[in-house]
Amino acid sequence: MIGGSPSPTPSPPSLRATIIEAVGLERRFGDVPALASLSLGVQSGEIYGLVGPDGAGKTTALRILAGVIAATDGHALIQGRDPLTGASKVRASIGYMPQQYSLYGDLTIDENLRFFARMFCLKKAEYEARRAKLLDITRLQRFTDRRAEALSGGMYKKLALACALLHRPAALILDEPTNGVDPISRRELWALLFRFAQEGMAILVSTAYMDEAARCHRVGLLHRGRLLLEGRPADLTAALDNPVYSVVFDPTNTGFNDTLMRHRAIVTASLAQSEFRIVVECGAEAEVTRFLADGGATWTRVAPNLEELFLVREHEASRSTPRTQPTGGREA
Amino acid sequence: MRTELLAVITKELRQTVRDRRMLVMLLLAPVLQLTLLGFAVNLEVDHLPAALVDLDETPTSRAFLQAMVADPTFDVAITTDDPDTPILSGEARVVIVLPRRFEARLKTGRSNEVQVLVDGSNPIEAQAALDATRRFLEQRSVQQMASLAQEMAFRSGRALKRPSVEIKVRTLYNPSLKSAVYMVPGVAAVVLLIVTTVVSAMGIARERELGTIEQLLVTPLRPTVLLLGKMLPFAGIGLITAGMVLGVGTTIFRVPVRGPLSVVFVATVLYLMSTLGVGVFISTVARTQQQAILGGFFFLLPAILLSGFMSPIENMPDWIRVLAAINPVRYYVEILRSSLLKGAGFAELLRPLFALLIFGAGILGLGSLRFQKRIS
Numbered sequence: 270m271i272g273g274s275p276s277p278t279p280s281p282p283s284l285r286a287t288i289i290e291a292v293g294l295e296r297r298f299g300d301v302p303a304l305a306s307l308s309l310g311v312q313s314g315e316i317y318g319l320v321g322p323d324g325a326g327k328t329t330a331l332r333i334l335a336g337v338i339a340a341t342d343g344h345a346l347i348q349g350r351d352p353l354t355g356a357s358k359v360r361a362s363i364g365y366m367p368q369q370y371s372l373y374g375d376l377t378i379d380e381n382l383r384f385f386a387r388m389f390c391l392k393k394a395e396y397e398a399r400r401a402k403l404l405d406i407t408r409l410q411r412f413t414d415r416r417a418e419a420l421s422g423g424m425y426k427k428l429a430l431a432c433a434l435l436h437r438p439a440a441l442i443l444d445e446p447t448n449g450v451d452p453i454s455r456r457e458l459w460a461l462l463f464r465f466a467q468e469g470m471a472i473l474v475s476t477a478y479m480d481e482a483a484r485c486h487r488v489g490l491l492h493r494g495r496l497l498l499e500g501r502p503a504d505l506t507a508a509l510d511n512p513v514y515s516v517v518f519d520p521t522n523t524g525f526n527d528t529l530m531r532h533r534a535i536v537t538a539s540l541a542q543s544e545f546r547i548v549v550e551c552g553a554e555a556e557v558t559r560f561l562a563d564g565g566a567t568w569t570r571v572a573p574n575l576e577e578l579f580l581v582r583e584h585e586a587s588r589s590t591p592r593t594q595p596t597g598g599r600e601a
Numbered sequence: 602m603r604t605e606l607l608a609v610i611t612k613e614l615r616q617t618v619r620d621r622r623m624l625v626m627l628l629l630a631p632v633l634q635l636t637l638l639g640f641a642v643n644l645e646v647d648h649l650p651a652a653l654v655d656l657d658e659t660p661t662s663r664a665f666l667q668a669m670v671a672d673p674t675f676d677v678a679i680t681t682d683d684p685d686t687p688i689l690s691g692e693a694r695v696v697i698v699l700p701r702r703f704e705a706r707l708k709t710g711r712s713n714e715v716q717v718l719v720d721g722s723n724p725i726e727a728q729a730a731l732d733a734t735r736r737f738l739e740q741r742s743v744q745q746m747a748s749l750a751q752e753m754a755f756r757s758g759r760a761l762k763r764p765s766v767e768i769k770v771r772t773l774y775n776p777s778l779k780s781a782v783y784m785v786p787g788v789a790a791v792v793l794l795i796v797t798t799v800v801s802a803m804g805i806a807r808e809r810e811l812g813t814i815e816q817l818l819v820t821p822l823r824p825t826v827l828l829l830g831k832m833l834p835f836a837g838i839g840l841i842t843a844g845m846v847l848g849v850g851t852t853i854f855r856v857p858v859r860g861p862l863s864v865v866f867v868a869t870v871l872y873l874m875s876t877l878g879v880g881v882f883i884s885t886v887a888r889t890q891q892q893a894i895l896g897g898f899f900f901l902l903p904a905i906l907l908s909g910f911m912s913p914i915e916n917m918p919d920w921i922r923v924l925a926a927i928n929p930v931r932y933y934v935e936i937l938r939s940s941l942l943k944g945a946g947f948a949e950l951l952r953p954l955f956a957l958l959i960f961g962a963g964i965l966g967l968g969s970l971r972f973q974k975r976i977s
Binding site for chain 2: 337360380385
């Protein structure tokens with residue numbers, strides 16, 4: 270129930286029922302493989318984040334699991350039932366929020382809500398109660414007469430979320446829900462997601478934002494249609510062996526950061542919030558620190574973040590698989 | 602299922618009413634088009650720009666010119682020496698050349714050859730011009746013969762008898778041969794076709810183009826219900842449009858309603874099945890609304906041209922007549938004309954009604970099959 274008292278921590282996923290399940294999912298668009306043997310499971314009360322570069326197959330995976338398109342091979346299961354062929358019962362347990370605009374722009378908030386409620390054959394009393402609650406938590410009450418096309422990006426996404434939640438699905442599938450949404454609305458959306466997870470919903474969400482991925486209970490990194498790694502964010506970053514440094518440059522030695530970035534032992538470098546961070550290849554620690562010292566820079570070793578972990582893993586994966594392998598596509 | 606169907610219908614109507622352009626296209630455009638086309642498409646020939654080349658310049662040839670000026674069919678602009686220029690410049694559609702010695706030959710009772718030049722760049726007009734000219738010349742020569750005969754009779758002192766065979770034509774159903782009465786049913790069919798086919802194709806393509814289909818797919822809504830919910834409002838609007846078009850036809854253009862209206866109603870329902878079915882079929886091929894419009898016209902143009910709406914199907918080559926035989930527009934036009942103008946009832950129109958039913962059921966079935974396949 271929305272608005273129930275929050276439980277302090279989610280119980281270990283292993284004790285809960287698996288709601289969303291992919292078993293060896295494959296999907297080809299013509300000759301182009303978009304997904305290659307993807308397996309994952311999302312338990313009740315869990316938020317699972319799917320990350321990966323554009324074209325990795327995130328949208329394809331979510332669309333198969335939501336029952337929009339068929340898999341070429343493998344099984345998608347929502348509460349043990351096929352979302353595509355399994356009658357209306359399974360549809361009633363899926364909430365899906367596609368990446369692109371998919372509500373009726375020329376209908377108002379209220380009209381959109383009522384339309385989708387009727388698609389799920391909600392009873393009038395039930396609809397009224399759900400509508401009031403969802404409008405309340407999304408803070409959209411004041412705008413119910415506004416057309417969806419006149420809403421801001423954040424408000425639109427909240428309406429889409431409300432429409433996907435009207436029928437209280439057990440599984441919620443969201444495709445980059447915060448894409449193009451301002452930071453405050455982003456926070457609000459995620460607060461809502463945590464609330465639903467605490468109520469026992471299984472949430473599968475794809476995102477391009479690493480701070481969002483870091484907040485998920487578990488994340489999976491998709492690379493060219495394959496799941497490269499998966500686990501709790503803290504466990505994953507802890508397992509990275511590569512040293513990571515936060516570097517402070519000598520202001521007189523201009524151009525040194527460019528030279529540093531071209532150094533062959535630097536896997537990846539990033540500048541975020543005026544902090545310059547580098548990830549160094551394993552075993553090249555001495556070589557890089559000597560190079561830094563020569564350039565007059567100072568450094569401190571820091572714990573890797575999720576973004577660095579993914580960049581390193583993708584870097585490794587790209588080197589081990591030939592470049593010619595096609596990347597995932599997105600069905601139009 | 603009723604809840605979902607009603608929800609889709611409500612949504613569809615709401616969106617249509619809210620989209621002013623769509624509403625105008627559905628309700629106002631057909632009436633305007635019918636009015637415009639009804640007035641513009643006129644096959645009657647009146648005030649045909651004509652010229653006379655008088656090479657004879659005698660009292661007889663001048664009398665000929667006067668008769669031509671007096672005839673309402675012709676608008677004699679000029680007399681000239683050069684027969685080609687007026688046609689080239691568009692001043693005349695038809696030029697009559699009276700030869701030298703026109704009067705002399707007539708007086709001696711020998712036949713004359715009058716040359717007639719007709720602008721053939723518009724065959725329909727040329728045909729009409731030719732007919733009018735022929736009629737005029739025949740009249741003239743009968744008069745000429747009569748006066749010649751009178752003269753001869755006068756000279757010989759015997760009483761004159763009129764030529765014995767006289768043709769009297771009585772035209773049935775449209776006695777004054779007004780083209781509006783004939784054209785309006787055709788225009789009505791075409792207008793209805795354009796509106797319902799394109800709008801229904803666009804209505805479905807829009808869901809795909811705007812991505813709303815994605816959200817619908819994850820609901821328990823069945824494709825058949827979705828399709829039904831999208832078609833019924835357009836069928837309703839189509840019926841209203843048909844009623845308005847018929848109203849305009851009978852009031853402004855004085856098209857008679859001789860047959861029972863029930864025939865027109867049943868035919869319109871069957872016809873809408875066909876046009877909406879084609880719309881559904883097009884929408885399964887099109888991805889965007891623009892493609893739906895283009896696809897619509899790909900069907901519309903041949904369907905209109907092969908409907909017998911302007912030119913009779915009987916005059917077309919065999920293989921085109923085969924195509925016309927599967928054209929729903931043709932049957933609808935046929936039914937409307939027979940029923941409105943001739944008063945034909947169900948018994949007389951069983952064949953075209955049945956043809957409409959077959960086509961409508963076929964294309965609607967095929968369209969929905971493809972729609973369901975596309976959607977899952």
